Amino acid sequence: MDSLHARYAEVRQHTLALAAPLSDEDCGAQSMPDASPIKWHLAHTTWFFETFILERMERGFAPFHPAFRILFNSYYNGIGEKHPRAQRGLLTRPAMSEVRAYRADVDARIGRLLASELDAARRGELAMLLTLGMQHEQQHQELMLTDVKHLLAQSLLRPAYNEAPLPAAAAAAPLEWLAYQGGLTDIGHHGDGFSFDNELPRHKQYVAPFALASRLVTNGEYLEFINAGGYFNAALWLAEGWDWVRAQNLKAPIYWFQDEQGAWQEFTLHGSQPLDLNRPLTHISLFEADAYANWVGARLPTESEWEYAAVESPPAQMFGHCWQWTSSSYAPYPGFAAAEGALGEYNGKFMLNQYVLRGSSSATPEGHARASYRNFFPAGARWQFTGIRLARR
C-alpha cells in the first residue's frame, strides 16, 4: 500500500471512528436544515469519491446504487438533481448498514484503481482528486461533530457524545496586544502543499499597522459582557445583528444555560458542564463577536491581518481551539478562477453574504488547517466552533 493509499485509508477510518459512539438511530436525525445526519455525512463523503473519481476513471464504472447519485449530492448542480437539504433526516433508507457497505465498496474500488496501471497524467489527476476528496472528508469530520452536538443539545436528556470527563482549562493568561508593522504583503497559499482553490492566487495586499490580542476571548470575559447587558444594548450591534438577536430574544451563547440555582452551565460533547471561565469562548455568531468587540473598544481582525500575523509571529491559540471570525466578507482573491465543471462549484459560488473565519478548532482534524486556510459561514451561524480574536489599530 503506497503512502497515498495509506493516507486515504486513515482518513476514511477516522470518519468511522467519529461515528462509533453513536447508535444507528443517532446517525439518522437532522436537527436543523443547516446540519446533516451523521449517516448522510458518511454517505456523501463516499459519493464524492465515487462521483468525482470512480465515475471518471474506473473502467466499466457502474454506480453502487443509481439513486445515491441524487440522495447524496450536496449542492453540485453540475451533477444533477439533489434530495432536498432540509429532508436529509427522512432518509431512513438506505440503512446505516447499507451506507457502511457503500463505504467499503468504494474504498475497495479506489484501492483497485490505485493498484492499476495508469499513465503519469492519469496518476497525477488521481492523486490530485484523491487528495481533494480526503480534504473534503476532513471538512465533514468537523461538521459531524458540530452537527451531532447540535442534535444532542435538542434533547431533554442532554446526552454526552463522549462519556470521558472534560478536563478543565488552564488559567487564562492576561490579554496583551501584539503590534504588527504590516505593509505591502503577499496573501494566499504558496508552496507545494495542498490548498483549496479559494486560497489562491497568492496576491499583494496592503496591510496597515495593527495589533492583535495575544489569546482568544474567554468564557469569563464574555460573561461580563452578558452581565453588563450586552445582549440588550442596541448601540453595540450591527443593524442586522440587532434584529437577529431581538427576534430570537437571545441572551447568551447557544449552548449556555442557567440551572435552577442560576449557575451557568454549558452543553458540550461531554454533556452539560459548569461553565469554565478560563476556556476560550466558542459557538459565537459574527453578530455576537462584533458586539463584544465593540463593547471592549476593539474590533475583529481582517483576514489579511490574521494571515500576516500567523506567518510573521503568531499569538497563542491561533489553531486548535476555535475558528476566529474576521471582518472580511468571503470573496474571490484577485484573479481567482474556479475549476471547470461541477468541481468548480466547491467554493466559488458561496462567495456572498458569508464571512471568513481563520485558524482551526478543537474539532478540526489534525493537519487539516494552515495559515492561508479560509473557512466561511453566514454571520448568524452559531453551531460551529467559532470564537473571538480581538484586533485594534
Add this chain to the structure above:
Amino acid sequence: MDSLHARYAEVRQHTLALAAPLSDEDCGAQSMPDASPIKWHLAHTTWFFETFILERMERGFAPFHPAFRILFNSYYNGIGEKHPRAQRGLLTRPAMSEVRAYRADVDARIGRLLASELDAARRGELAMLLTLGMQHEQQHQELMLTDVKHLLAQSLLRPAYNEAPLPAAAAAAPLEWLAYQGGLTDIGHHGDGFSFDNELPRHKQYVAPFALASRLVTNGEYLEFINAGGYFNAALWLAEGWDWVRAQNLKAPIYWFQDEQGAWQEFTLHGSQPLDLNRPLTHISLFEADAYANWVGARLPTESEWEYAAVESPPAQMFGHCWQWTSSSYAPYPGFAAAEGALGEYNGKFMLNQYVLRGSSSATPEGHARASYRNFFPAGARWQFTGIRLARR
C-alpha cells in the same frame, strides 16, 4: 389471566407487530409535524397507561424515567410541559431498545395491578381506564400505518412496508342511490359497550329524507374528475379549498403519480402499484371530496345521515375500506361534557375547524369502530385513509 388482561396483552402485542417490519432507523423519523415517528407512538401509548393508570393507582409509583412525562406527552396541558410536536423526529434518545423496555416495564406493572386486590370501585375505575387506554392505543395503531406510509413515500427508493403483493380489487358494482326516510331520530352511542365521550350524549336530531350512494367512489371515477380538469375549475371548490389547491399546485391525490410513460401509479404500503381503477379512492382531503361531489351533482352526507343509514340499512363499504368525509363540522353533541382533569382534553378541545369522518378504514384495527364513531381531521388532511361516500336529496 382474566379476559381484560388478555385483551390488554393482545392490543399491546399488536402494536409491536405493526412495528416489526421496520428498522430502528425507520422508527425514529418524522416526515411532517402532523405525523409522528413509530418510536414515539410506541412510547406515547405506554405513557398513557403509565400516566393515567399507574400514576393514579400504583402503590409507591415511580416513573420509569422522569423525562418521559414530558417527552411522550402529546397534548395534555393538564399533565404539564410537552416536547415540541414538530421535533419528535429528533428524539434519537431514548433508543428503540429503551422504549421496548419501557413498554415491557409498564405492561408488567399493569399486570401486577390487575392481579392485586382492589375494591369494586377501584376495579371499576381500572377497567374503565384500561379500556380507554386500549382504545387509545388502537387509534395510534392506525396512525402508525398512515405515518409510516407518509414517511416511506418521501423516499426516492419508494420502499414497501409490506413486501407481500397487493391483491387487485374486485370489479366495482354500479353506483346506486339508496333512499332513506329520515325523521326525528336518535343519534349517538347507546348501550353498554365502550364509546368515546364525543359520541355522547345520545340525542334527537331531525333528518330530512335523503339518499346515499351504494358504495364508495372508486379510483377510476376520480380519475375522470382529474381528466375533466377538476383540479383547475374554481367553480367546483370551496373558496379555502381553491386557495389550498392552487397554492400547492395540486393535480392529483397525494400518493398518485405518473410514471415516465404517463401511466398512473399509486404509492401504497406494498410499494408503488399501477393505479387500480376498481379500488375505493383513498387519501383524499375534504376539499377534494367536496369538489368531486359538486362535479357529479351530489354532495357529502351529514354525520347524522351517515349514522342513521348505518343503523337502518347500511350500504356496502361503510366499514373497513376508508373513512368517509361528512359535511359536518366536529362539534359537541347537545349536553356534551368533557371528563374532569387532563383526560377531559381527549376530545373536547379539538371541536373547531375540523370535520367528521365516519366508518373505518383498512388500517383500523379489528373491532375498533362502530356506527356512532366520530373520527375528525382538518379539511386539508390527506395522509389518512379517507374517501368519498356520496349523498343527495
Add this chain to the structure above:
Amino acid sequence: MDSLHARYAEVRQHTLALAAPLSDEDCGAQSMPDASPIKWHLAHTTWFFETFILERMERGFAPFHPAFRILFNSYYNGIGEKHPRAQRGLLTRPAMSEVRAYRADVDARIGRLLASELDAARRGELAMLLTLGMQHEQQHQELMLTDVKHLLAQSLLRPAYNEAPLPAAAAAAPLEWLAYQGGLTDIGHHGDGFSFDNELPRHKQYVAPFALASRLVTNGEYLEFINAGGYFNAALWLAEGWDWVRAQNLKAPIYWFQDEQGAWQEFTLHGSQPLDLNRPLTHISLFEADAYANWVGARLPTESEWEYAAVESPPAQMFGHCWQWTSSSYAPYPGFAAAEGALGEYNGKFMLNQYVLRGSSSATPEGHARASYRNFFPAGARWQFTGIRLARR
C-alpha cells in the same frame, strides 16, 4: 322616482355619508389583508351594480373603465381576474375623485335603466338584483366602519372617526336565564321579504330545551375574566384557540389597553375612552368568547337556539349592539342550492371553517338584519363588532 329608486338612492347616499368624515388619504389605506380601504368599498359596491345589473341589462353596455372589472372584483372567479386582496391599499389610482365619478355614473345609468321600458320579467329581475345590490352595499357599510376603526387604531395619534362624545352606557341589568322549551322547529327565512340564499331553505331542526342569557356580557364581566388569569389558563381554551392566544401573547380584547397608570382604556370610533364597564363587550374572537363561556360554566348558543329564541320571546340586546357568536359552523341548510353563475359565489363557497354570528351590531345599517340572518367569520376574527350571548341547558 319610484320607491325602489328612492331606496337605492338612499342606500348609495348613506355610503357616501359614512366616508364623509374621512380624507382622501384615510380612504386609501389598508391596515391588514382582511380589511379593505374605504375607497375600495366605495368602488366595489358600485362595481357590483355595474357588473351584475348594467352589464346584463343595459343596452349598449360599455364599462366605465375596463380595468375596474379586475380592480374591484372581490372574489368572483366567475367574473375573471382579481387584483390581489392584500394589495388593495396600493390602489392610489384611480383617485377618490374618479371613484366618486364612477359612483355617480353608475347611479345615473341605474336611474335610466329603472326609467326605461322593461317587460315584467325583466323588471322583476331588475328589482331582485337591485335589492341584492343594496343589501350587499349595506353589508359593506358595516365593514367600512370596522375597517376604518382598525386603520385608525394603528395610529399612535389614535384619531377619532367621530368627534362627538361617546355617551355612557346605562347600568347593566342583572344577568338572568330565560328558559326555552324547544322541540321540532322551523329554522330559516320565511315570508315575502328579502333574505340571502344562506338563510334558505326553511327546514326542520330539533332543538332541545335550553336557556339564554337575558342580555349580552359586559366589559366589566369580561374584565373579571382577565383579572382571574383567563388568558393564561389553558384549560379554558380550545386547542387551536390556546395556540392562537399564546402565539400572539394576547392579554385583552384587541382595542383594550392600559394607560400609564394601569387604567383600562378602549379605542372606539370616538377615539380612546375609559373602559365603560356597563357597555356590552365587543371585538371578541370566537376563541375568547368560548373561553369566557367555559369560565362562567356556560356555553355559546347554537344558531338554531338563537333563532328560535329570537322568534319566540327574544331577550334584550339581540339586535343593534353586537353580533353574537354561536357554536354553529357555517354550513349549508339542508337543500341549499347556490344561484347559477358568478352570483352563486356570494355565500356558498365560504361554508367551511367559519362560524355563524347572529343578531346585528351598532354598525349595522337600520333595517338590514333579521332573526334568520346569518353572519359568519373565522374563529380568530376580532375587528368586527362581535360579542357574547351565553347559553346553557
Add this chain to the structure above:
Amino acid sequence: MDSLHARYAEVRQHTLALAAPLSDEDCGAQSMPDASPIKWHLAHTTWFFETFILERMERGFAPFHPAFRILFNSYYNGIGEKHPRAQRGLLTRPAMSEVRAYRADVDARIGRLLASELDAARRGELAMLLTLGMQHEQQHQELMLTDVKHLLAQSLLRPAYNEAPLPAAAAAAPLEWLAYQGGLTDIGHHGDGFSFDNELPRHKQYVAPFALASRLVTNGEYLEFINAGGYFNAALWLAEGWDWVRAQNLKAPIYWFQDEQGAWQEFTLHGSQPLDLNRPLTHISLFEADAYANWVGARLPTESEWEYAAVESPPAQMFGHCWQWTSSSYAPYPGFAAAEGALGEYNGKFMLNQYVLRGSSSATPEGHARASYRNFFPAGARWQFTGIRLARR
C-alpha cells in the same frame, strides 16, 4: 440670505418639486417594506433637521408634534422608539397638509437659527449638521423616485409619474476595454468638500492591473443573456442567487414585461415604453449583474478599481446613468470610526451583507455624488437604478 441658507432652501424646495406631480393619495401608499411613502420621505427629512439641529441648538426647543419623534424616526435607536417600518403606509394621519406645515415650520425655525447670533464653534457645528441634513435629504430625493416608481408599477393602470415623452437613447458605442496599471493607491475621500463618514479615512490599497468596460451594459446586451437562457442556467449564478431567482421564478429585470404580441416593454417613470435596446440596463440585482458578467466571461469591478479608474481616467457613463454594482462587500475602511451618539448610526451599523455601488444614477440629484461615494444595497435589491459596469484582468 447667506449661501448656506440659499442652498438649504433650494434642496428643500427640490424635494417638494419631486412630490408635485403626485396626489395626496399617491403620497401615502407603501408598496413594500423596503420602500417608503412619499409623505414619509417628506416628513422624515424634516424630522432629521428638527431632531439633529433644532433639538440641539434651538433655544426653548419644543417639537412641532411630540408623536413625530417616533413616527418619522427611520432607524436611530439612539433617538428612541420607531413606528414599524412595514407600516408606514398606514400613516394616513398626519395628513399631507400637516406634513407640509411641518416642513414650513422647520424651515422657518432653521432660518431663524441661521440668522441668530452664534459663536464660531456653534456656527461651525450648525453648518456641518445642515450640510449633512441636506446631503441626507438628497439621498431621499433619489429614494422618492425609486419608491414611487415601484408603487406605480404595481398598478394595472401603469400610470406615468412624468407625462412628458421619454427621449430615445443614443446608439450605444462599441464596448471597449480600458486598461489600468493600478499599484499601491490611495482610496477614500480627500480634500475640503463634504463626504459621508463611510468614505473615510483615506487609506492605502494595493490594486492589481485590471481593465474596465468603456461604457455600461445595455438593455440590448442583457436581452441576449435572457434569450440565451441565462435565468435558467445554474452554472452562471452564485448559490444564493440561484435560490433567489428560482424561488421567485424570475425571467427578466423587475420592470420588463412582454406585451400580448411578445414584444418587450419596460415600465418607466414615463409609463410603459418599448424596450430601448441602446439604453443602459438598470434595475438589476447584484445576483443578476454577477450572472451576466459570468456569462460574458468578465466580472464586476471591486470598489477600489472603480474609484481608481474614476480618478485616473474615467470611462464613459460613470455618473448620471445608473449605480454600478461592485464585488466589494460594504465594510468599514481601515481606521473607520462612527460619530458619537445617534448620528453614528448613519452608516456604520449597516456594514454587513450589503454590497457597494459606485457612480450615480439619472435619479441622483445634481452635484450629490463623487468618485469616493459609497452607495450600498443587499444583493437582491432591484428597485434602485442599478446597472452593470464590467471589469476583467
